[in-house]
Amino acid sequence: MLCLYQQSSFLPRQQSALPALLPLPQPPSVPPGHPTTVPQRRPPRRVTSYCRCCHDPSSVMCSAYCDALVFRRRCRSAASTTGLFQLGPSESPVQQQQQQQSQAFGGDAGLLGDIFGVGGGAGVQTGFYVPPKQVWLPAAKGKGLEISGTFCRRNGQIHMDMTFINRAMQPMISFAMQFNKNSFGLLPAQPLNLPHLNPNQTTDVSLALDVTGPIQKMEPLTNLQVAIKNSVDVFYFACILPIHVYFTEDGQMDKRVFLATWKDIPSQNEVQYTLNNMQHSADVVSNKLQENNIFTIAKRNVEGQDMLYQCLKLTNGIWVLTELKISPGNPNYTLSLKSRANEVSPTIYQAFEMILHQ
Numbered sequence: 001m002l003c004l005y006q007q008s009s010f011l012p013r014q015q016s017a018l019p020a021l022l023p024l025p026q027p028p029s030v031p032p033g034h035p036t037t038v039p040q041r042r043p044p045r046r047v048t049s050y051c052r053c054c055h056d057p058s059s060v061m062c063s064a065y066c067d068a069l070v071f072r073r074r075c076r077s078a079a080s081t082t083g084l085f086q087l088g089p090s091e092s093p094v095q096q097q098q099q100q101q102s103q104a105f106g107g108d109a110g111l112l113g114d115i116f117g118v119g120g121g122a123g124v125q126t127g128f129y130v131p132p133k134q135v136w137l138p139a140a141k142g143k144g145l146e147i148s149g150t151f152c153r154r155n156g157q158i159h160m161d162m163t164f165i166n167r168a169m170q171p172m173i174s175f176a177m178q179f180n181k182n183s184f185g186l187l188p189a190q191p192l193n194l195p196h197l198n199p200n201q202t203t204d205v206s207l208a209l210d211v212t213g214p215i216q217k218m219e220p221l222t223n224l225q226v227a228i229k230n231s232v233d234v235f236y237f238a239c240i241l242p243i244h245v246y247f248t249e250d251g252q253m254d255k256r257v258f259l260a261t262w263k264d265i266p267s268q269n270e271v272q273y274t275l276n277n278m279q280h281s282a283d284v285v286s287n288k289l290q291e292n293n294i295f296t297i298a299k300r301n302v303e304g305q306d307m308l309y310q311c312l313k314l315t316n317g318i319w320v321l322t323e324l325k326i327s328p329g330n331p332n333y334t335l336s337l338k339s340r341a342n343e344v345s346p347t348i349y350q351a352f353e354m355i356l357h358q
Contacts, residue, residue, distance in 0.1 A: 127291030128153055129244065129355050133163060137228065137237045144168025145197075145230065147237070153245045153293075158186070158209040166197040172230045173197075179213065180225035184246055184316055187213035197230075211246075211315045221347050222246075242354060243314075243347040247293035251313035253321075258297045258311060262321055265338045273349040275333040278356055282306035282326050285333075285356060292355050294322070304328060312348075320348055 130152040137147040149162035166172055175194040179187050189210040197203060218224075222241040227234060253261070280288070286296045286308060298309040308324040318341045325334040335352055337345045 127288065129242075129292055129358050130161075131242055131354070133161070134239070136162075136226070136239050137235055139165070139167040141237075142228075142235050143232050145172060145228075145232070145235065147228065149239070151241050151245045153247075156249050157189070158211070158245050160188075160207040160209055162205050162207065164194060164197055164203045164205060166199055166201050168232070169199055170232075171196055171198050172232055174229070174231045176229045177207065178227045178229075180227070181214045181216035182224050183215065183218045183221050184314075185211045185213040185215045186224060186241075187211075215316075221343060242351065243344070244292050244294075244351040244355065246315045247351075248313045248315055249293055251293050251311060251319075252295045253297060253311045253319070255297055258309065258321065261319070262338060265321070265340060269340065269342055270336055270338045271342065271345045271349075273335045273337070273352075275335055275352060275356060277331050278326075278333050279331060280356060282308060285324065285326065286310075288355055288358075289352075292351075294352075294355075314344065318344060320344060322348075322352075324352075 131150050133148045133150045135146065135148045137145065139146040144167045146165040146167055147162055148165075149160060152159050152161060173196045175192050175197070177188060177192045186209055189208040192205065192207060194203060194205050220240060222243055223238060224241055225236070225238050227236050229235075278285075282299065286299065289310060290296060294310050294312045296308055296310050300307045300309075304327065306326040306328075308322075308326070310322045310324065312320050312322075314320070318339060320337060320339040322338075323336040325336075327333075335349060337348055339345060339348075
């Protein structure tokens with residue numbers, strides 16, 4: 001948790017601008033019973049805020065979240081290293097940030113060292129891709145209860161948007177929902193707000209979710225097993241979450257940390273995929289992915305090919321680094337993924353396919 005501390009200093013009292021030869025006006029006479037001393041006004045106070053990670057007086061905003069001050073700050077080194085593994089091979093986040101500020105990119109960056117000039121801001125939720133709703137519980141299996149739904153991410157939190165339909169002849173009450181253990185610890189953040197459902201009634205419900213529950217690896221990785229209870233019975237169904245709802249808003253990575261991490265991850269952890277039938281330019285691709293919390297760290301044109309270097313962070317702290325090659329006139333893109341957890345690569349590839357085909 002990154003906090004701010006303050007240092008204060010007092011400015012000297014301003015001297016009178018009147019010429020010394022002019023007599024100053026005398027203070028009015030003090031009525032009897034009043035105090036003869038006048039309280040002195042406190043000099044103006046100047047407050048300077050410092051960033052604890054970079055100690056820059058002008059850096060009054062940092063990317064980490066504080067309980068009292070929820071600001072995006074310019075110093076991003078702390079947020080870029082709060083993952084499952086240490087991103088830099090030897091340096092601390094503070095050292096990496098200070099080294100970045102003190103020297104320019106040199107020969108140690110290699111081919112990637114001179115391309116890191118494009119950085120995005122925090123993820124924008126306005127263009128977040130929301131898949132269409134699917135029927136999770138048919139009325140035939142739910143004794144008249146039909147549930148369809150989808151998942152999305154709003155204001156930094158996963159939501160389960162559902163439509164309940166009562167196709168039975170009797171009303172349904174006392175609804176409750178529970179999740180089984182899953183790969184990302186997903187669980188309801190609040191009780192299901194559905195007091196009753198009359199016959200032939202349709203109700204839309206949005207359930208906020210959290211990722212602090214028990215973890216158990218599922219197959220497929222984002223599979224979620226759900227139990228729904230009402231006054232009729234208890235019903236069970238399973239659904240697949242799109243992996244991009246687990247992409248966090250603090251997935252932006254420092255350029256030098258990105259380069260060091262790319263080199264530090266073993267080459268055998270790199271997986272390549274082909275994205276077919278793509279019709280977007282590199283800028284459109286970058287914008288679409290950033291709206292879904294996949295951040296462009298750098299962009300470069302190499303021998304007529306647009307190269308996008310990007311990264312994302314999952315809610316469980318796993319980082320994924322990507323390289324996307326776009327050739328003019330070629331509808332097929334080459335996607336390279338590097339991560340210390342290779343089991344997430346197939347679902348990340350599916351997320352790219354889904355987002356860019358919308």
